[in-house]
Amino acid sequence: MLDGAPYMTKRRIFFRNNGLSPIDIIKWWRYQKKLDLKWPQFDNRTVIFTYLGRIGNAMLCKLWHIQSGDEILVPSYNCGSEIDPFLCFGMKAMMYRVDSKLNIDIDDLRKRISKRTKIIYVTHYFGWPQHLADIAIFCEEHHLFLIEDCALSLFSNSSEGPIGRLGDAAIFSFRKTLPVPDGAALVLQSNSMIQSLPETHPAFRTTAKEVAPYIVRWLIHSMQNRALLSNAIFFLDQLFAHNDAQHLQSDNLDMPKDYYFSEHVLPLTISCLSSAILRTIDPEEVFIQRRKNYHQLYEGLADIDTAKPLSGALPEGVCPLLMPLVVPDVFKWQRELRRLGIKAIRWWEGFNKKLDWGEFPEAKKLKNELLVLPVHHYLTSDDINYMIHCLHMTATAQS
Numbered sequence: 001m002l003d004g005a006p007y008m009t010k011r012r013i014f015f016r017n018n019g020l021s022p023i024d025i026i027k028w029w030r031y032q033k034k035l036d037l038k039w040p041q042f043d044n045r046t047v048i049f050t051y052l053g054r055i056g057n058a059m060l061c062k063l064w065h066i067q068s069g070d071e072i073l074v075p076s077y078n079c080g081s082e083i084d085p086f087l088c089f090g091m092k093a094m095m096y097r098v099d100s101k102l103n104i105d106i107d108d109l110r111k112r113i114s115k116r117t118k119i120i121y122v123t124h125y126f127g128w129p130q131h132l133a134d135i136a137i138f139c140e141e142h143h144l145f146l147i148e149d150c151a152l153s154l155f156s157n158s159s160e161g162p163i164g165r166l167g168d169a170a171i172f173s174f175r176k177t178l179p180v181p182d183g184a185a186l187v188l189q190s191n192s193m194i195q196s197l198p199e200t201h202p203a204f205r206t207t208a209k210e211v212a213p214y215i216v217r218w219l220i221h222s223m224q225n226r227a228l229l230s231n232a233i234f235f236l237d238q239l240f241a242h243n244d245a246q247h248l249q250s251d252n253l254d255m256p257k258d259y260y261f262s263e264h265v266l267p268l269t270i271s272c273l274s275s276a277i278l279r280t281i282d283p284e285e286v287f288i289q290r291r292k293n294y295h296q297l298y299e300g301l302a303d304i305d306t307a308k309p310l311s312g313a314l315p316e317g318v319c320p321l322l323m324p325l326v327v328p329d330v331f332k333w334q335r336e337l338r339r340l341g342i343k344a345i346r347w348w349e350g351f352n353k354k355l356d357w358g359e360f361p362e363a364k365k366l367k368n369e370l371l372v373l374p375v376h377h378y379l380t381s382d383d384i385n386y387m388i389h390c391l392h393m394t395a396t397a398q399s
């Protein structure tokens with residue numbers, strides 16, 4: 001069924017609508033009710049809504065009276081934007097090893113603790129929970145703060161329950177998982193007191209810029225005759241993918257400028273629009289559909305020897321953000337998949353230049369070579385079948 005009709009499917013999957021019509025946006029733009037999400041990970045916790053997840057990390061530096069020269073242990077595989085607030089508050093970030101399967105090397109972590117260590121920072125990658133029981137006990141014994149970064153793991157669970165409830169604090173970043181232009185949460189134990197909460201909504205033009213891609217996707221998706229426009233967008237996409245390929249293979253690529261922390265965002269809270277959209281989200285629905293999509297894609301990849309899911313089959317409780325994939329030549333695979341209309345992304349390319357990456361070849365390899373595929377909850381079973389078909393075509397072409 002797929003051979004004859006890839007073009008329609010290609011357009012559909014690339015522009016798959018994520019539910020934000022211009023009418024909804026206008027209706028919700030000035031939404032004023034206070035946000036109160038009855039999600040299990042926030043139950044019986046102090047939840048502070050922020051514009052970006054990284055603001056939560058900056059707030060923790062203030063809350064915990066961090067002094068210049070205090071140390072934080074951070075995972076070697078990181079985006080860079082989550083670490084930067086700590087550096088701006090004068091902390092020294094010491095990286096600890098995360099292996100090529102994204103597991104924390106606890107021995108390495110312990111080795112790096114010093115008298116000045118104040119915080120241990122752990123990241124739950126792509127929805128998969130880290131095993132934190134030992135680390136949590138260790139932190140308690142040594143009077144260290146534990147932060148759980150749940151930016152990539154909304155609605156996921158570990159054997160202890162929803163992710164993000166074991167540490168002293170957790171951060172979430174909603175726009176990674178949900179169709180919101182901004183919005184994040186800093187989650188603290190329920191007895192925490194925090195002064196000067198972020199209260200300023202982002203400026204109109206900031207939200208407008210973030211929401212523009214949603215409107216474009218909605219328009220293209222809704223138009224009857226969209227061949228010209230969608231072709232134009234594909235063309236641009238491939239042009240950028242091609243340009244990407246020029247500066248590749250570099251361990252020295254800087255992360256994008258706006259990943260570096262700027263204190264002017266500190267007073268910003270979530271936009272009214274994001275608050276309104278979040279109230280319409282059913283976590284159970286998102287959880288079920290993402291798991292279904294991941295599972296289908298995983299099964300469909302079983303007979304491709306060259307493309308291997310990094311994290312294997314889906315454990316119970318995990319709400320996958322994406323499918324991380326290990327392929328022999330990430331640039332060729334990305335180019336070919338994007339040509340076929342699949343939004344394949346090289347995840348976290350670019351390095352925070354304030355960190356010393358020399359000791360962490362596995363993390364560098366992940367940053368340079370990991371490809372991720374969408375499994376989001378707006379994709380249907382047909383979309384996933386089309387992706388599987390494209391992955392087979394790509395594997396054959398590259399062999």
Ligand SMILES: Cc1ncc(COP(=O)(O)O)c(C=O)c1O
Pocket residue numbers: 051052053054055079081082123149151152172173174183184
């Ligand atoms: C793991 C992780 N944590 C935190 C952040 C920061 O989130 P935000 O962009 O909402 O500040 C990011 C951003 O990409 C991230 O990848």
